Amino acid sequence: MIETLDKIDTMKILIGEKWVESAMKMPVLNPYSGKEIYTISCADRNNVEEALKSAEKGKIISKNLSPYQRSEIIAKVVLLLKERKEEFSKVIVSEGVKTKTEADKEVERCINTLTLCSEEAKRLTGETVPFGAFAGGASRAGYYVHDPIGAITAITPFNDPLNLVAHKLGPAIASGNAIILKPSDYTPVSAIKLGELFLEAGLPFHILNIITGPASNYGDILITDPRVNMISFTGGTKSGEEIIKAAGIKKVAMELGSSSPVIVMEDVDVDAVSKNCIGGMTWAAGQNCVGVKRMYVHKSIYKSFKEKIIAYANAINIGDPEDPETEMGSIITNEAINTIDNSVKELKQAGYKILCGGKRIGNTYQPTILEGNFDHSLNGKQEIFGPVATLSKISSLDQAISASNDSVYGLHAGIFTNSIEVAFKAINELQCGGVMVNDSSDYRIDMMPFGGIKQSGIGREGVKSAIREMTTTKIACFNL
Template identity: 50%
Template sequence: MFLAGEWVERDKYLEVYNPQDNSLVASVSAANEKDVLHAIEEAIEGAEVAANMSVHERISILDSAANWIKNNKEKYATTIALEGSKTIKEARKEVSRCIETLRISAEEARRINGETISFDQMPGSENRLGYYYRFPIGIIAAITPFNDPLNLVAHKVGPAIASGNAIIVKPASVTPLSALLLAEAFEKAGLPSKVLSVISGNTRDIGDSLITHPAIRMISFTGGLATGESIMKKAGLKKTSMELGANSPVIVLEDANIDEAVKSIVSGAFWAAGQNCLSVQRIYIQEEIYQDFTEKFVNRAKQYRVGDKFSEETDMGPMISEKEAQRIESWVNEALENGANLLCGGVRKGAFYYPTVLDNVPLDCKLVNEEVFGPVVTLQSVSNLDIAIKKSNDVNFGLQAGIFTNNIENALKAVQKLNVGGIMINDSSDYRIDAMPFGGIKGSGIGREGVKFAIQEMTEPKVVCFKVSN
């Protein structure tokens, strides 16, 4: 692991398996509590070093790390595909996005600005003038998931370095290799030691020490709702940024381009085997076009090619583990036992779960109310937009949503009424660029990622006021 700028080994190891065939990919050192405490102690000094780095030094390091990854792109993509669920084509896209995330971080490093303050707006303050500027928060603990093992780490490390912070990353225990390769890129880029640690290990062994330590001033977590709530209870008086998943709806109205909607939503539902916080889960279709849309959607879903992650012909690989595929299987079976109709899929082969489409799913089933995080979507006919909006909002998540319509008034109504952090017009919920603010409401979390907005979370304003004589 990468402990305060040094590569170290330990006697205990985590074994990393390829979920496609359960073959051993690598063994990585498993951190213990002493390692966490050491990383934090070193990061205290690292935070001072980071805060004192000039802006041009931060820019140079971020650009150099991006260049290193670009020059080794296939190595990074292969690692993502080996340890996780993504096909090699999906992995290459993630590497490209990681490079973009670091480039944006370099650009935003020069734009961490403050403002002048008109103190003389207050009677009696005519002889005062000043401003505020933003300063780094200190040490950030980042806990990242398996589904985007490189770019989601970059979304925490890039803004942290751009804003002059030290950061300790605890990647998902099933996909630590990509995060370690990101650390390698920063080492090659000349990042001062002690600014970054990437410590691999089981959350039960090291999580609480990382979360509760008083020197940690911010926790940036991407993962499940239950874990996020647990972290919030343990963390104490710290800043937190939480992206906790979703149950994303997409609305398709009668005036939509059905073919474009089908193409976009199929991709949005089954990209990365549906293991994506933005993945389409619920589709509400206006009743006038329900049959036409359903036939086209099911036909396209059946054409989705499932198989070897390293084949250029494959559209979808396995889920992250056979256990997760079994969970999805049980959720689908629950819906079918309660009257849902299976339109396609519903097949599990080891860790592979085939693209699955259902309709007539009872509203109290898990597939409707919870985050499925797998390649399963539900279809429901609705008579009008108002009902679609009500149903879309009727869950404890609010990350992103999509609507397909050619009526600007309908689009604007959805913008106003859908309770989410982002709305995609004539696109699926599964759309994001790395520069936009990203996050949700309700059970989808608090705070925003996206480089510029993460930097705001990772810095604090300091007010400076001069009292001058007449």
């Protein structure tokens, strides 16, 4: 267990039955202070080759575990995590972009995610098939089952360093697979610590391997190798596109970028909705795939909404993530801050007006709202991974839906209205993977199917959905 974060520990990679310390290492920095807080081992091609050999063994071991055994192992991880909630919360704050309040919530979500995985491990059922429904099939009977897919490469981002790892490990193990985990090199410690809990809970060796360090050290072997049966990736659209091109014939699950819209109709509580939208815009300092990025507000309440949301944005307490009073923390790297700032400047040069924010503060960025036309040429065309959103006036629901859909992305959308007809029209016509009614686009629970369309992804996460994504369907037919 972690006694203090002042001491710089060297984190090892997990290969087969051993934690391995490599010759090459790299630092893990605290994004707020810039100080080195951990050192991680950097895997090379030989390490990855050994991990692939281990996963070949692991997928047989995992498949032969009964659903009950898989469920019990994951349930034990939940118990261990509950005992160490504060420890894991501190790790998330130290290496990532979450405030202490946000990190506490992420640990609770991880507990919920793994609890669901433990339960769903015992519910992976098939169905009987009515062969007699076709002429000549009356003498046949059969059913289908969900078999484990085999060995899975899982690649996770920095913005939810614990719970998004759980969304890969939990379903993979619950469905009887082996998994090679490649967490973000910005936030690897949460993932490594969770891996330790799985082993402590009794997960047999070889089912889980953990690789850290730059992929340039070992190339794309984790993607292209035929021993990998599936790739589960959460990250940027460009990286996802490159992975798909390189992967070859294997299953992929992609949770990618977004530019999530929120529609605000004229019949709402302006104060409550503007506050909700600011929360959705600034969670994890806006480094959130379902965060609020575009707000389309009805003209009859536009002025009052604009005043409210600017006030709430300016009131956000930015500071040390370890301070319980801090409402918004750091941007992950200096390069990421520059990317955000350049995007804001591009929007300004293209005609958007900065209503608030627009500047860097230390290692973070001010909550920034830019005003522009709903049909601006840059509307929805890029993902700004930070606390930045655009605000546009609309005169009708049709106009708002059209503007929302005018994007290469389609992950989540939100709509605020007191009209059931308006809500259902939005649900039917918005082109995205999820519509949140009277919530911002940022709302998610871990059991719901989660994913997008267009350039926002392929497949669905959420525990039950992810478990089925990580299996193959096998039919059995008896000629009686």
